[in-house]
Amino acid sequence: MDKKITWQGATQLAPLPVVLVTTADAVRQNVFTVAWTGIVCSTPPMLSISVRKERFSHPMICESREVTVNIPPASLAEEVDRCGVLSGREYNKFTLCHFTPIPGETVKSPVISECPVSLECKVSHILELGSHDLFIAHITAVRVSERLIDEKGRLQLESADLLAYAHGHYHRVADAIGHFGFSVRKKAGPKVRS
């Protein structure tokens, strides 16, 4: 049995998604990197992002109540990092990273063309938790690169070269080792929870 060490509470959940969040107001657009994100509800589809109050985009999200969560490929890890460490107060990160903004269909914040999947979102709740405010949002549209859709119209996300974040490092996601339900479907096994 593994011997365990106990540390005080820390944000050691891993791996995490790492996404490029775009925002817009009447005059500006910005993009910044968020790893404090996750799905929070299936029906309706909702996600959350946590953002420090001092971030340039924070007041833009509070005002517009809209964001687009762009899922970057691992080939853009350097750009993802740059959008996390540099501020929109000082840089136009779309220009700096050679990102192509595409107009949103359900929100004003832009889709990043270079990201294979983008989730357009409308904020429903804002919770002040401490260093970060939690924005909970409805996913109002999914924008997918056509090249990821197979001839049967299914999303082939394994071709998206997914990027993960763990303990301060960016990682590629390797090939799949199983699908949901594989542990019980491969044998005439116990009943599957409905």
Add this chain to the structure above:
Amino acid sequence: MDKKITWQGATQLAPLPVVLVTTADAVRQNVFTVAWTGIVCSTPPMLSISVRKERFSHPMICESREVTVNIPPASLAEEVDRCGVLSGREYNKFTLCHFTPIPGETVKSPVISECPVSLECKVSHILELGSHDLFIAHITAVRVSERLIDEKGRLQLESADLLAYAHGHYHRVADAIGHFGFSVRKKAGPKVRS
């Protein structure tokens, strides 16, 4: 420029963590799998998990307001899947999966010895969102397998064989391709956001 297809809103965020959540009440313990989880605050350290009301553990969490979030290695992908598709109403999943429960230090829900990192959590908020209730929790202790700590006392999470979930599939996480800040530190580049 990528041609984009637009779909209605869906939970297409990826990759996601996939964790084994343990719960306990006066007489029972349970373990179930959650991919709808993420970090929501750095200071204080907090995470969220989303759970359907009809899940066996849901009322146990509402009553105890405690959970332990255990991060499984990819070698346990089959057990992780089993804990997601089978219900604690019908199975003792600790026995079924050969998991060794270790007493919590700050909560009653057990640590799973076979998981390299476990986060003990106390629930602070419960939000009803739709199909899922969102539980927001303070991380009160981190329990780490001693074998992951190097001679300088640092966590070597890359040795934990991390498991990710994306679009219905379990994936291993591959080696790191960069660390936070690598895009600006590798050159005498622009100022880093503090």
